[in-house]
Amino acid sequence: MPPRRRLLQTADWAFIVVVIAAYVSLFTAAGVAFTPVEVLALVGLGLLYIGIGTYLFENYVLGTAVRIRLLYFGAQFLLAIAITLLAHFSGAFWLLLLPLVSHGAVLFERWGVVTFSALTTLIFGLLIGIPNGWQIGVTAVLSFVPGVVFVVIFTQMAMSEARARSEGERLARDLAEAHAALARYAVQAEELATARERNRLAREIHDSLGHYLTAINVQLEAARALARENPAQALAPLERAQTLTKEGLHEVRRSVAALRASPLEGKALTTVLAALAAECSAAGIATAFTVNGEPRPLSPQVELTLYRTVQEALTNVRKHAQARHAGVTLTYTAQEVRLKVTDDGIGSDMPTSDGFGLVGLRERVQLLGGELRLASEVGAGFELELSLHEG
Incomplete structure (x- = not known):
């Protein structure tokens, strides 16, 4: 329900309660007796006063x-005066005027509120x-003024709160729309980047491999033509085709190597692992990175396996663990290097499940003769330990 609508409903109930x-x-009131006709008139005027002050005010007066x-x-003041006269000035008839003070604070600006409150008083x-x-009238007025001031201030505070809540909800909607638009733009940017990369690869294949294949085909056609008339001369184009094949194969390997460039190239292992931990912390999971022992150079295969293990483990922490904290510990000993990744998330009763996405890591570790251990319990987080022999 919008804050404005909620405020109006509350004001309607307050109006009814005050009139009752x-x-x-x-x-x-003591010493006052009403005839049946007076009772019916008072009840009728009271119902009319409530109807005008709630339904008509909300639907036909506001705005x-x-x-x-x-x-x-004018109509409400006349009804309030008529009720007071019929009631022989008995009881707390002045309560009927307080809802009108509140309505004045809603409908008028600063000086209008002051003027209207003074008129009511x-x-x-x-x-x-x-x-x-x-x-007695002056004394009563002096007692009535604080009530008027309180009603005006309370009404202004309620209106300010409703406006602030409405503005907050509007900003939340705008933020949600902006977030959705940003998500759409991110998808579009990713699709555009993919298309550009495909175009780049197509150009690379056309300019390099296509060139070599075309040249090789020409040499083979020449060799086939010469083979019928002078087989000895056919060897020269075959040798050139073989040379072009080797050059093309080298070019393919160079392109593949460029595509598979190692993330560790030119960087220390501890630096890139610390960067992975920082990325996880930036995602909202406080991740500590600790190094024990003296760091030393490792083989490229070992460093890449350690990097991919931390990358995969922290990715799964962000996706599945619902953790608040995580830790990455890299330990150098004389004969081996050990890696430990932990989190305080929800854990799992199947820590070795392939769903964790570690099949490829197991294969890497096995090829290097290392050991990979996974441990977890429901509600006790997740723990991964990796040890690789590296003397």
Whole structure:
């Protein structure tokens, strides 16, 4: 429900409760008796007062011209005076005026609120002063003013809170829309990057491998033509085709090597592992990276396996673990290097499940003669330990 609608419903109930309280005081006032006709008239006027102050105010007065607002208050003041006269000025009839003060604070600006509140106070003073004397009327007005001030301030605070909540909800909607748009743009950017990479690879294949294949085909055609008339001369184009084949194979290997460039190239292992831990921390999971022992150069295969293991483990922590903390510990000993990755997430009763995405890592570790151990329990987080012999 919108904050404005919620505020109006609350105001309607407050209006009804105040009028009921005023009527309870009227009918329970000591020494006052009402005829059946007076009771019916009072009840009818009270219901009309409530209907105008709730339904008509909400649907036909709010947001209208000043003339309509003044007509509304004129009608309500006349009803309040009529009820007071019928009640013989008994009970807390002044309660009927407080909802009108609140409505004035809603419909008018600063000086309009002051003027309207003063007018309401004047009407209250007249209703008290005429039957009881002006001295009592002035005293009653002095007691009534704090109530008017309280109602105005409370109404202004409620309106400010409703506006702030409405603005907050609008900003939340705008943020959600911006987030959705950003997600769409990210997908589009990824698709564009993929298309550009495909085009680049197509150009690379056309300019390199296509060139060699075309040249080889020409040499083979020449060799076939010469083979019929002069087989000895056919060897020269075959040798050139073989040379071009070797050059093309070298070019293919160079291109594949460029595509498979190692993330560790030119960087220390501890530096890239610390960067992976920092990425995980930036994703909202506080990740500590610790190095024990003296770091030393390792073989490229061992360093790449350690890197991929940490990368895969932290990726799964972000995706599945629902963890708040994670840790990466790299330990150098004389004969081996050990890696340990832990988290405090929800854990699993199947820590060795292929669903964890570690099949490729197991294969890497086995090829290097190492050991990979996974441990987890439901509610106890996840632990991965890797040891590789590297003297």
